[in-house]
Amino acid sequence: MASESYGYSSRSPIVLAVTAAMLVCSTVFVVLRLISRIGIVRRLGWDDHFMILAWCLAFGTSFAICYGTSVGLGRHEVDVPAQWDAALRKSEYAFSVLYNPALMATKTSILIFYLTLSKTQKIFRWAAIVTLAVVNIGGLALTFLIIFQCRPVTAAFKNPVPDSATCTNIVILYLSSAPLNIITDLAILFLPMPILTSMRLPKKQKTILIITFGFGVFVAVVDVVRIAYLQQAAKNHLQDIQNHSLPSGGNSRNLEADDFSWYASLSFMWSAIEINVGIMCACVPALKPLVSRFLPHILRDTSQTEKSVTNSGSMLNRDMGDHQPLPSVPDSPLKKPPPVASANPETTLGMMDFLTTPDMNEMPRACQRADTYTTATTNATMRTRRPTATFFDFVNIKKKKSMVHMSNRESVFPVLMVTILFFIWGFAYGLLDTLNAQFQAVANMSAGQSVGLHSAYFGGYFVAPLTFGRLVFKQWGFKACYTVGLVIYACGTLVFWPSAVLTSFLAFLISNFIVGLGLSTLEISANPFIALCGPPEYSEVRLNLSQGIQAIGSIVSPLLAKKVLFKVQASSLIDVQWTYLGISFFTFILAIVYYYVPLPEATDDELEEASNRIPAPSTTSVLNVKVIWITLCLGVFSEFCYAGGQETVSTTFPEYLAMVRPGLNYVGHQAIGHTAFAVSRFIAAIAGLLIKPRYILLFCYAGAIAFAVAAMNGHGAAPASVVIMVYFFEGPIFSLNFAQVLRGMGRNTKDASILLTAAISGGAVFPPIAYGVLKAKNVQYAYCVVVAVFAFGALLPLWLNGSPAVKAIVDPRKAETGVGDGLPEQTAAVEERR
CATH class of the missing domain: 1.20.1070 (Rhopdopsin 7-helix transmembrane proteins)
Known part of the structure; x- marks a missing residue:
């Protein structure tokens, strides 16, 4: 047999x-x-x-x-x-x-x-x-x-x-x-x-x-x-x-x-x-x-070589006058070229010879011999000009226009390119939320462990911005954060593979944490990039539009995960790992693409110069403390509370819906909530063209608090609709908060962005607290945590609307456009006239 x-x-x-x-x-x-x-x-x-x-x-x-x-x-x-x-x-x-x-x-x-x-x-x-x-x-x-x-x-x-x-x-x-x-x-x-x-x-x-x-x-x-x-x-x-x-x-x-x-x-x-x-x-x-020794024609670029040698010879002949012609260049790799000075005579090829072809190596030697001949035959006082070999150096790219000097038209392409990143992390966020629930079902995890997975994701938001994320942002600028963040995010999605195979809570916890590290590294530069790239009076509008695209990603991914990726079979986690592998490869490719995409930057000096264009001085103080520092502290605290409230609503949504209206389709109703969340950001972007952003922020906080209070009581369709309104009023808060706090920060703008991004880690703190209240009482009572954190977060819009000095700084003015659209020289002239 x-x-x-x-x-x-x-x-x-x-x-x-x-x-x-x-x-x-x-x-x-x-x-x-x-x-x-x-x-x-x-x-x-x-x-x-x-x-x-x-x-x-x-x-x-x-x-x-x-x-x-x-x-x-x-x-x-x-x-x-x-x-x-x-x-x-x-x-x-x-x-x-x-x-x-x-x-x-x-x-x-x-x-x-x-x-x-x-x-x-x-x-x-x-x-x-x-x-x-x-x-x-x-x-x-x-x-x-x-x-x-x-x-x-x-x-x-x-x-x-x-x-x-x-x-x-x-x-x-x-x-x-x-x-x-x-x-x-x-x-x-x-x-x-x-x-x-x-x-x-x-x-x-x-x-x-x-x-x-x-x-x-x-x-x-x-x-x-x-x-x-x-x-x-x-x-x-x-x-x-x-x-x-x-x-x-x-x-x-x-x-x-x-x-x-x-x-x-x-x-x-x-x-x-x-x-x-x-x-x-x-x-x-x-x-x-x-x-190169035996098949040189495969590697040799004949036309380029002849052109380069001719140019080099012409330059040298101009230096020598009508003296003797250049010595001939060896035309075959089998001919032994003249010896080159080296500390080690046995070393015939250096590492650069692995990267260049024989003609590239021969040319500098010919130039060197011609240069020696020139020295020997010309006047002793003549300074010998050595041609620069430019074959192994690197391209010196012309400095791009700063993002703070761009007009609306000039900012369209870079803003669109970075908005793609917003969609990606919105997609990742929604997919991870669904995946956490699926992992809990397949591996028989408790609801507490699911909250722990969620907290691990937002824990990455605390670690990355304050450690390596800050280093990358401060040392190498905005675009470097995109490449680094995408690579880390791709690694996190790959770590899901052993998480699914091992059905390990710890491995999945690590995967969530790494994804959080990557996406937070993206966010420390992406949010301020959108806010700063273009005329400053439209900062809130641009950021709300980009954040609206991010919310669309959060809508698409759960529906895709539920309808396409996950099936009833026990092996669904194993099946979906191929999807994560595809996402990871796509993200690696995207990281390479963003390395080469030309995007503007802004130095600390340029950010300071842009801040100085604000008519109200950013040095204004209250009780010997600069107004901008008070605004920053309240902004970081507000973002911390807002993120905690938003994630509490998100993590308790299934239990809330099961309590107030059993039998209602959870996936469909949450998609409605995410849609309301996205729509409100687009509405806020349009409203920002007519209404001061600080008014919109206060209105959104007030609406979120009111509907969170209403969600604490009742049964049936009414509370199920009320929680959708909580989603709606939550939507624009982050963008409005972020953009207004950055105004007037000058050379401290990057540090302010780092702190605001780290504050998103509030999403790791408050959901576990709400889960404890849920276990002690019920899910509707747990909404007291949402009410409390939104109430504390509202301190920022109260400050922005209550202090005349703050209003003068955070309110956008169309007069800034004429300066912001101009060249740096024009900006300096305007400043001088002021």
């Missing part, structure tokens, strides 16, 4: 053939790399030594798979003869142990190579070092988890696992490591791109470089394909958890039930492909000296 199975229902032949072929291919690449480094460069670096180690580990993993196919890997468990079982388990164990070290060695080789690319790009170097640490620390942790997957270790070789032993499901370990592998794959892929794309090289040269370093995308794709073959096992595991049918003693590695040798075989094969493709991609840049 075994032989018939091998012939008709065995994956062993294809696994064996593909694994062996990939090992042969990677071996060829490694050999060519060594020929290039030893024969041409005449030097082996640490990256080469790690690549040799990676190949040795790749050989071990590939051999374990090939041997495994001879003892049952690729067959169904029932088709594996009993005498093969021990050898099969040992081959599977050997592969599992060697897999992560092979990836670690390959990625370490690449990252060490990266560290030699640039000595001056500090951000790039630190990013490479951090990635290197993550690769090795995470890889070591996973390796030890796999080595000790069973206690005692020998139990991993037995089937079934003895009752006296304890084993961790190996499929769970594989899937849990997926985020680490994907994140580091993407980091290695994208890290060098900013340096490569900013180098001043001919188009062909730059294209070749980017393609060469972009081969790493295949590794990430292969990793995703590999994981797909483990999904069925993860689904079975999750169903076991829900049915409470896991074997006693935690021995979840029930191989007979899981048919491990059959479904894991293709995953093993794709793992071998991943390792060997990674080695081949890592070797490609190191093959450049070999290609």
Whole structure:
């Protein structure tokens, strides 16, 4: 029966053939790399030594798979003869142990190579070092988890696992490591791109470089394909958890039930492909000296070279007069060029030679010889002019117009680009809310744990703005926060993968927290960007429009999650992880896009100059305290209270609806609430063209308080409608608060934005308090927390409307437009006349 199975229902032949072929291919690449480094460069670096180690580990993993196919890997468990079982388990164990070290060695080789690319790009170097640490620390942790997957270790070789032993499901370990592998794959892929794309090289040269370093995308794709073959096992595991049918003693590695040798075989094969493709991609840049020596026409950009050499020669001839012509440039890489001064004569190629072609290297040498000739044949007092080699430097982009000097027309494109980010975090917020509820249902979590997940998300809003978010914002500006925030957000969505696989409350808590870190990093710069980019009298209008788009994202995502992503099956969390993987990849791409999108910035001096255009001086004091500092303190407190009230309404909404009107469709009614929330922001944006923002803010707070009080009583349709009105009046508060508090802050605008964003962490504080009241009394009584926090938050609009000095600062004036739309020189002239 075994032989018939091998012939008709065995994956062993294809696994064996593909694994062996990939090992042969990677071996060829490694050999060519060594020929290039030893024969041409005449030097082996640490990256080469790690690549040799990676190949040795790749050989071990590939051999374990090939041997495994001879003892049952690729067959169904029932088709594996009993005498093969021990050898099969040992081959599977050997592969599992060697897999992560092979990836670690390959990625370490690449990252060490990266560290030699640039000595001056500090951000790039630190990013490479951090990635290197993550690769090795995470890889070591996973390796030890796999080595000790069973206690005692020998139990991993037995089937079934003895009752006296304890084993961790190996499929769970594989899937849990997926985020680490994907994140580091993407980091290695994208890290060098900013340096490569900013180098001043001919188009062909730059294209070749980017393609060469972009081969790493295949590794990430292969990793995703590999994981797909483990999904069925993860689904079975999750169903076991829900049915409470896991074997006693935690021995979840029930191989007979899981048919491990059959479904894991293709995953093993794709793992071998991943390792060997990674080695081949890592070797490609190191093959450049070999290609340039024997196939120079592939890399040489002839037209650009001739043009550059002609220009350089013309410039030198102008310096020399009508002296002798330039020495000829070697026209073949096989001709030995003149020696170049070097501290180490044995070093024939530097790291830049890995990034440039022979003609690029020859040209500076020709210029150098011509320059020497000029010095020898001209007057001793003549200063020699050395042509500047501009092939390895970076483009000096002309400084853009400051956002505080832009007109309405000029601000349309940047405002639209940043508004896209508002939609993204609105979508993420709504999706996480729905996902929390789904996770609670699937994993039998309590309502208190669901509130904890929500609080973890908003806890990230407290940590990020006050730590690394502030550093990024202050040091590198608005756009840097978008890229950093998107990358962190993408990592958080990837961490959902092991959360779903493990059905772990702690893992999901971490995922929510990381997402909060990323989105808060976005928000510390996105909100002030919208408020500041354009004429200042329309700050509140612009921010309400962008926040309205964010609210639309909050409407779309829960409906999408409920209607499309989540099904009745127990495995829905496993299914939706593919959606999160897609969101993560999309976000990584978006981060790269925003790195290159031209967006305006504003320095502290420009922000101070914009603040000085306000007719009322920002130095006005009350009781020896500047008015702007009192406004900032009340604004931060108001945002803290508002976020707490808003999230309390959101988290208690299902319980509230179940109490006041049982049987009402929760998803549909909450969509109505989110729609009211979004509509109110658009209405406030239109109203801001006619009414002072401080009046609108006071009106919204008053309405939110009144309807929150009304929601504390009654049953039936009336309170269900009243809570919708709470959503409606909540909508514009954040935008109006944020934009008005920023007025007059000058060079302190960025710090004010950081504090206002950190205040959103009120969403982590008040929902747990309301949950405690709910457990003690009921959900309607818990609305006393909403009433209280909105009442405290209303202190800000009372202050804005009660102090004449504050009114003069926060009220927008159309007179500012003429100054704000002008150039800096015109602005200075206006200030001088004042």
